[in-house]
Amino acid sequence: MTDDPVNARSVAVRGLADGLGLPWIIVMTSMMGFGSLAADAGLSLWAALASTAGIWGLPGQVAMVELYAAGANLFAIALAVSFANARFMPMAMSLLPLMRGANAKRGKEYLLSQLMSVNSWAVCHEAFPSIPRELRACYFTAFTVTILVAGLVGTALGFLAVAVLPRAVTLGLIFLVPCYYALLFAGTRARHNVAALLLGAVMGPALFTLAPEWSLLLTGLIAGSAAFFLTAPPEHEASEARLDE
Numbered sequence: 626m627t628d629d630p631v632n633a634r635s636v637a638v639r640g641l642a643d644g645l646g647l648p649w650i651i652v653m654t655s656m657m658g659f660g661s662l663a664a665d666a667g668l669s670l671w672a673a674l675a676s677t678a679g680i681w682g683l684p685g686q687v688a689m690v691e692l693y694a695a696g697a698n699l700f701a702i703a704l705a706v707s708f709a710n711a712r713f714m715p716m717a718m719s720l721l722p723l724m725r726g727a728n729a730k731r732g733k734e735y736l737l738s739q740l741m742s743v744n745s746w747a748v749c750h751e752a753f754p755s756i757p758r759e760l761r762a763c764y765f766t767a768f769t770v771t772i773l774v775a776g777l778v779g780t781a782l783g784f785l786a787v788a789v790l791p792r793a794v795t796l797g798l799i800f801l802v803p804c805y806y807a808l809l810f811a812g813t814r815a816r817h818n819v820a821a822l823l824l825g826a827v828m829g830p831a832l833f834t835l836a837p838e839w840s841l842l843l844t845g846l847i848a849g850s851a852a853f854f855l856t857a858p859p860e861h862e863a864s865e866a867r868l869d870e
Contacts, residue, residue, distance in 0.1 A: 633763045636756055640764040643752070644771030648744050651801055652772045653779035658798030659686050660783025661790045666694035670784050677780045681742055681773065683799060684841055685709035712845050713738070716746045723753050724761035737762065740769040820852035 656677060663673035668690065680686050685706040692702045717738040725734070745768055752768075753761050783790065783798075825848040832847075833840040 633760055636760040636763045637767040639752075640767030641771050643748060644768045644775075648748065648768075648772050649775040652744065653775040653782075654798050655683060655801045656776045656779030657783030657786070657790070658795045658801075659683060659690070660780040660785075661787045661795040662687065662690050662783075662799075663780070664784045664787035665792075666690045668693065670781065673780050673784050674777055677776045678773070680706055680710065681740070681776070682710040682713065687799065708839075708842055711842055712743075713741050715849075716743070717741050720746055720749060720765075723749075724758065724765060733762075737765060740766070740773065742769065742772070744772055745769045816856040817852050820856050821849050824848035824851055 659677070660673055663676070663686075664670075668676075676686050676689060680689065688705045688709045689702055692705055697705075720741070721734055721737065724737075745765060748768060749761070749765050752764060756764055783795070825844050828848050829840065829844045832843050836843065
């Protein structure tokens with residue numbers, strides 16, 4: 626019995642199957658919480674769906690809804706969303722090179738960056754070693770589009786069910802996302818991921834009490850940088866690893 630050939634179709638099916646599991650459920654239910662918040666803030670259904678597709682980051686979307694409800698101007702909302710989603714820049718910089726083929730096109734990479742989420746970043750880092758480089762974009766696209774659909778469905782369901790969802794339930798659904806990410810990263814074998822998770826869990830609440838508006842960005846920057854330097858291998862080991870490659 627021979628293994629199935631690895632091609633674009635099989636890799637895309639794998640990405641679809643991986644997305645339809647627990648990630649689909651978590652994204653859909655958490656976005657139900659966002660949809661309910663958006664309806665409470667007075668946004669239209671189409672505006673809520675557009676924010677899910679365009680921002681595609683729950684902290685940024687929640688910031689947008691809260692500022693909109695408070696009557697903030699468009700510039701302040703855009704700035705807050707940009708800061709809340711600033712974490713996507715280093716994530717894109719670390720993941721895109723792993724699926725860059727010989728004939729990479731900038732336009733395609735910009736589109737893939739727009740589809741980036743913490744979910745896809747973490748899952749793809751685990752899946753990519755077993756996928757040929759030229760087929761990794763197929764997996765990433767299939768997986769990310771699958772969970773994006775889950776996000777849109779959840780946003781619509783939450784928006785339409787706002788009358789029956791208490792606010793406590795809405796906030797609880799949103800909290801599912803960080804809980805899921807914590808479990809996702811806790812299962813990794815990479816020391817720097819575990820260190821960043823532990824440091825972030827300690828520093829996040831402390832920084833929130835000091836600077837609520839900047840706590841997410843500062844926690845990621847400080848905890849991530851500290852984890853990198855604390856778990857970085859000695860220079861001689863890094864040099865040997867590069868030679869082995």
